[in-house]
Amino acid sequence: MTVSITPSSEVLMHFDLKLSDGSAADSTRVNNKPAKLQMGDGSLTANFEQCLLGLKEGDKKSFTLNADEAFGMPNPDNIHHMDKSRFTADTPVDVGTIIAFSQPDGSEVPGIVREVAGDSVTVDFNHPLAGQTVIFDVEILGVS
Known part of the structure; x- marks a missing residue:
């Protein structure tokens, strides 16, 4: 069966x-x-x-x-603007780069770099x- x-x-x-x-x-x-x-x-x-x-x-x-x-649907609340100083030399902040960000509980969430303007980096945490x-x-x- x-x-x-x-x-x-x-x-x-x-x-x-x-x-x-x-x-x-x-x-x-x-x-x-x-x-x-x-x-x-x-x-x-x-x-x-x-x-x-x-x-x-x-x-x-x-x-x-x-x-x-x-x-x-993409949620505008999942798009964050971060200061470029938060990124290390090991982490390229190029548009399209996917970066894993640590959460307070230790889990990681992927974010996609959407825009880099001066010292501001726009990261999108919506599902790709x-x-x-x-x-x-x-x-x-x-x-x-």
């Missing part, structure tokens, strides 16, 4: 995440390392998990998620795919 994915399943799958223009955003196939996830652990958004419910081993499916269903419609192609390899 094949097992369907439930809200408590452990899932082994390959996925490809593409933007609506067809460009690749992420894929487990690049290094041929399938993703293993525990449903409900927060590694996928609720909308992505909803897409997987009911699928079985061997299923291949494609889902298109609008920005508000995928990574959300915020505001994008994404196509989520999955191949379920195992369900337990």
Whole structure:
């Protein structure tokens, strides 16, 4: 009997995440390392998990998620202006550079340098795919 994915399943799958223009955003196939996830652990958004419910081993499916269903819309509160002196010589402050910033709890959050003007550096902490419609192609390899 094949097992369907439930809200408590452990899932082994390959996925490809593409933007609506067809460009690749992420894929487990690049290094041929399938993703293993525990449903409900927060590694996928609720909308992505909803897409997987009911699928079985061997299923291949494609889902298109609008920005508000995928990574959300960019939040202006997640854009911060920082003094250039906060960056060390080891950290290039070039537009497009992604830098990991330490949080008070010790975790790290990535920020993308959007602008450098004089001593001010604009860093965007929105998810890089915020505001994008994404196509989520999955191949379920195992369900337990």
